Amino acid sequence: MALFEARGIHKRFGQQVVLEHVDLSFEAGRLSGIMGPNGAGKTTCFNVLTGRHRPDRGRVTLDGEDITGLSPDAIARRGIARSFQVMSLFDENTALDNLIVALPEVRARGFDMFRRLSADDAAADRASAVLARVGLAGLERRRAGDLAYGERRALEIGIALASRPRLLFLDEPTSGLGSESTARLAELVQDLKRDHSVVVIEHDMQFLFALADTISVIHWGQVIANGTPDALRENAWVRRSALGGAA
Amino acid sequence: MTKRVSSAGRWLPREMAVLLVALATLPLWIEPVGLYQYLGVEIAIWMIYGLGFNLLLGYSGLPSFGHGAFFGIGAYAFGLFQLWAFESLWLGILCAVFAAFVAGAVVACFLSHRRGIYFALMTIAFGQVFWFIAIKWHAVTGGEDGLLNIPRPALDVGLASAGLESNTALYCFVLAVLAAVLVLLWRLVHSPFGKVLQAIRQNEARARFVGYNVWMFKWTVFSLSAAIAGLAGSLFSMAQQSAYPDVISLHASGIIVMMTLIGGGFVSFWGPVIGVTVYFLARDVLGTLTETWLLWFGLMFVVAVLFKPEGIAGAWQEHVGAASGRSRARRALAGLLSTGRD
Numbered sequence: 001m002a003l004f005e006a007r008g009i010h011k012r013f014g015q016q017v018v019l020e021h022v023d024l025s026f027e028a029g030r031l032s033g034i035m036g037p038n039g040a041g042k043t044t045c046f047n048v049l050t051g052r053h054r055p056d057r058g059r060v061t062l063d064g065e066d067i068t069g070l071s072p073d074a075i076a077r078r079g080i081a082r083s084f085q086v087m088s089l090f091d092e093n094t095a096l097d098n099l100i101v102a103l104p105e106v107r108a109r110g111f112d113m114f115r116r117l118s119a120d121d122a123a124a125d126r127a128s129a130v131l132a133r134v135g136l137a138g139l140e141r142r143r144a145g146d147l148a149y150g151e152r153r154a155l156e157i158g159i160a161l162a163s164r165p166r167l168l169f170l171d172e173p174t175s176g177l178g179s180e181s182t183a184r185l186a187e188l189v190q191d192l193k194r195d196h197s198v199v200v201i202e203h204d205m206q207f208l209f210a211l212a213d214t215i216s217v218i219h220w221g222q223v224i225a226n227g228t229p230d231a232l233r234e235n236a237w238v239r240r241s242a243l244g245g246a247a
Numbered sequence: 248m249t250k251r252v253s254s255a256g257r258w259l260p261r262e263m264a265v266l267l268v269a270l271a272t273l274p275l276w277i278e279p280v281g282l283y284q285y286l287g288v289e290i291a292i293w294m295i296y297g298l299g300f301n302l303l304l305g306y307s308g309l310p311s312f313g314h315g316a317f318f319g320i321g322a323y324a325f326g327l328f329q330l331w332a333f334e335s336l337w338l339g340i341l342c343a344v345f346a347a348f349v350a351g352a353v354v355a356c357f358l359s360h361r362r363g364i365y366f367a368l369m370t371i372a373f374g375q376v377f378w379f380i381a382i383k384w385h386a387v388t389g390g391e392d393g394l395l396n397i398p399r400p401a402l403d404v405g406l407a408s409a410g411l412e413s414n415t416a417l418y419c420f421v422l423a424v425l426a427a428v429l430v431l432l433w434r435l436v437h438s439p440f441g442k443v444l445q446a447i448r449q450n451e452a453r454a455r456f457v458g459y460n461v462w463m464f465k466w467t468v469f470s471l472s473a474a475i476a477g478l479a480g481s482l483f484s485m486a487q488q489s490a491y492p493d494v495i496s497l498h499a500s501g502i503i504v505m506m507t508l509i510g511g512g513f514v515s516f517w518g519p520v521i522g523v524t525v526y527f528l529a530r531d532v533l534g535t536l537t538e539t540w541l542l543w544f545g546l547m548f549v550v551a552v553l554f555k556p557e558g559i560a561g562a563w564q565e566h567v568g569a570a571s572g573r574s575r576a577r578r579a580l581a582g583l584l585s586t587g588r589d
Contacts, residue, residue, distance in 0.1 A: 050456070072455045073458050073459055073460050076455075076457055088450055090446050092449055097442070101446045101454075102458075111440055112440060113435045113441070117437060159453070162457075163457055
């Protein structure tokens with residue numbers, strides 16, 4: 001059984017159908033990609049899968065549990081974390097505090113009003129380890145708002161990673177990055193593959209084809225192709241489209 | 248191992264110790280400097296109110312412009328308990344805190360999925376509802392006259408009892424309550440709960456996506472802040488020996504916002520403490536020079552919002568070289584005016 005499944009997802013905003021009978025399935029321990037042209041419905045799909053939007057129809061399951069229509073926080077507590085294309089950090093906090101607040105053990109005592117969080121060295125250690133993993137070692141005390149763009153992208157992933165997710169959704173992680181930073185990010189995602197189940201939306205096809213185990217292609221709100229990168233390279237539609245050319 | 252060397256969150260930080268020593272010695276020096284004992288009582292009560300209010304405004308980014316309602320509910324609840332039930336300091340205060348907490352909890356049910364301008368407008372609306380009730384429910388609240396001749400019950404601690412009739416005795420009691428509130432709130436803002444509130448203020452959506460039930464946090468902090476306002480209100484009705492609708496008015500609710508902003512509540516725990524002190528000194532010092540002192544205080548508020556949203560505390564932080572709170576304060580102010588709902 002797949003770790004995460006979406007069956008028959010349908011979503012419309014007013015008269016506009018954005019997702020139409022979308023079926024997706026993500027295996028544990030794999031890196032799954034979602035690609036498609038601009039406006040295809042990729043981010044809406046992410047938003048539906050992670051609880052920001054409730055689907056009009058369809059069913060979403062995590063490890064067999066129906067999570068359709070649950071709130072984002074309820075879905076997050078079940079082990080799904082996501083990063084955002086438009087960066088979404090706690091800008092006034094230090095990089096370390098951004099991660100500390102995302103740790104599951106800190107979340108579990110979120111209503112604790114008396115214990116000093118600053119005295120929790122174990123939490124700080126765990127957050128530091130995550131920070132080092134995303135390449136931000138030494139920047140613990142830097143305010144998130146003062147980090148460079150590429151560092152903020154890494155922190156965006158770090159926040160998702162700090163919650164020790166069962167499934168990690170990354171929304172356009174290379175967005176706005178130069179080639180050097182993209183290469184570093186590819187290394188990071190490759191590293192994450194070792195011990196995480198990851199789903200990546202990306203329109204950098206080279207990035208996605210190099211890293212993903214399977215890819216789903218979304219176009220006009222529908223999944224039009226599904227398979228390994230090699231199989232997709234042979235797909236007639238992908239070959240005809242600009243997507244295939246880039247890969 | 249990462250050692251996070253920080254004084255934040257200690258039970259009694261240096262600033263608090265200095266403040267408490269200054270306040271504890273106030274009865275000795277306040278009259279020699281030309282002021283009067285009752286001013287200390289007022290300042291201490293409003294500091295409690297301001298500190299509780301800043302949990303919402305400064306720490307959670309929730310602009311409550313009708314918070315006077317909970318201050319007033321505390322004042323009325325204390326008065327009604329003394330007048331209708333029996334004289335008891337502790338039960339009266341408990342009744343006031345509970346009444347304000349319940350009122351806050353009910354109002355928070357309607358507010359906690361709102362933010363920005365919608366949140367602010369709804370707090371004004373609820374504030375007006377409570378003000379209207381206070382004016383019109385004459386049989387209970389005394390209407391426009393309010394409740395008069397509320398007794399100051401004695402401080403009874405089991406084996407010993409002390410009267411609070413004199414302003415000095417009342418001041419000592421209020422100061423002890425203020426000290427307890429300071430310690431507990433200082434601890435709270437450095438706890439996981441406090442850090443989550445600050446995360447919600449900065450980025451509510453992200454806080455939700457890392458697994459926090461934002462609605463519940465907003466509900467909790469609003470109810471808690473209302474309860475603290477109720478505590479301050481109960482002390483106020485003891486001090487004034489009356490409770491009246493004016494304290495619930497929009498005007499009174501606005502004053503606590505002004506105090507908090509001018510003091511620098513957006514960037515510092517001490518913002519409301521500073522703001523309250525400045526307000527009362529302005530009233531009593533500036534007030535001896537001109538009847539229009541509130542106009543000047545209002546202008547100070549306008550200047551703060553336009554040019555120094557980080558307030559006096561922020562200006563001090565800049566002066567001593569600490570990280571500027573300007574961007575935080577500006578974002579927080581912008582957040583007050585932003586629109587949106589969850």
